[in-house]
Amino acid sequence: MIKKLAAIVISNNEENGFYKIEIQTNEPFKSFPGQFLSVFCKGHFLGIPFAFYQVISPTKFVILIKIFGRGSEIVSKFQKNSELEVLLPLGKPSNLVKDKRVFIIGAGVGIASIYELTKSLKEHNNVTVALGYKKPNEIAFVQDFKEITKNVEILCDETTPKATFIGNILEFLEKNINNFDYVYFCGGKKVTELVDKLLLKYEKQGTLMFENNMACGFGICNGCNISTKSGERKVCEDLNFEIGEVIY
CATH class of the missing domain: 2.40.30.10 (Translation factors)
Structure with a gap:
């Protein structure tokens, strides 16, 4: 309620x-x-x-x-x-999969959406968390995730000893494309679109946790509408979209 x-x-x-x-x-x-x-x-x-x-x-x-x-x-x-x-x-809660190799990825402030998700998913899945940052001086709050799971990857576009993978999220996914069954991703609009298209190309399953500008926040207005294969939908209500579902 x-x-x-x-x-x-x-x-x-x-x-x-x-x-x-x-x-x-x-x-x-x-x-x-x-x-x-x-x-x-x-x-x-x-x-x-x-x-x-x-x-x-x-x-x-x-x-x-x-x-x-x-x-x-x-x-x-x-x-x-x-x-x-x-x-x-x-908004609607995320659908929680079971018995899968799951990658949970947050890009930038998208990491804010995946902490509680990680806590829930790790109970019934083999979970890897990937935290994506553009610059070394943006890397933050990694320890929070290390306290709840041992499999934490730190991604950074620029070379730094703080990172476990140097490169962007798309490069990380392609390198590990055979190491996961399901992906949860939260990040900015542009990178979300690129992740969606990449996972669709490899016929991977996943959930995209969309970010969008909002007005009311609970479905009364149309300020956060996006186009999907099933018609217009509101990000504030649905939040979570399957791979290949959104029309860009």
């Missing part, structure tokens, strides 16, 4: 351009991997959508953000005890 709750900020920690913000609500809620929330605060009329990065308890969760616009800039400046409202949980 979607709720609008009062909340306060517990902490805000920055690392290499990412802001890890812990938030506590005044009432309990329940969310599932793949869902998101909207933050409402002074200075911004519409809700600002963010993935649940970590769900700590029925009243505590963490968001992981980067500054891309005015909304995320406002939220990045939250301090301890800052007051806000949250609308949650939003």
Whole structure:
């Protein structure tokens, strides 16, 4: 059930351009991997959508953000005890596969969407997490993932000893194309399209967790519509799309 709750900020920690913000609500809620929330605060009329990065308890969760616009800039400046409202949980949860070799890939701020997903999928699958960054000075919060799974790959476009793979996500997937049965991917629009087409070419199965500009965040408007083979669909409602489903 979607709720609008009062909340306060517990902490805000920055690392290499990412802001890890812990938030506590005044009432309990329940969310599932793949869902998101909207933050409402002074200075911004519409809700600002963010993935649940970590769900700590029925009243505590963490968001992981980067500054891309005015909304995320406002939220990045939250301090301890800052007051806000949250609308949650939003969107359909991700479909969880079983008994497969699964690659879970987050590109840039897309890593915010895959932490809870990894925790759930590792129970019934052979899971590898890949965290994609463009530059060495963007690599952040890798330890969070190493604490929940031993198979963590750090991808970076530029050479760095911090990375386990030098190159982009497409190169990583092609090199490992025979090492997985299913992919979960979250990243920007352009790279999502490229990943979709690559996996379609190799006839691989997977789920793409789409990012898009939103207005209402829960299906009333048409601000986040995308075209699919089954017609127009709303990212805020569906979030997760199969390989080859979206029309670009």
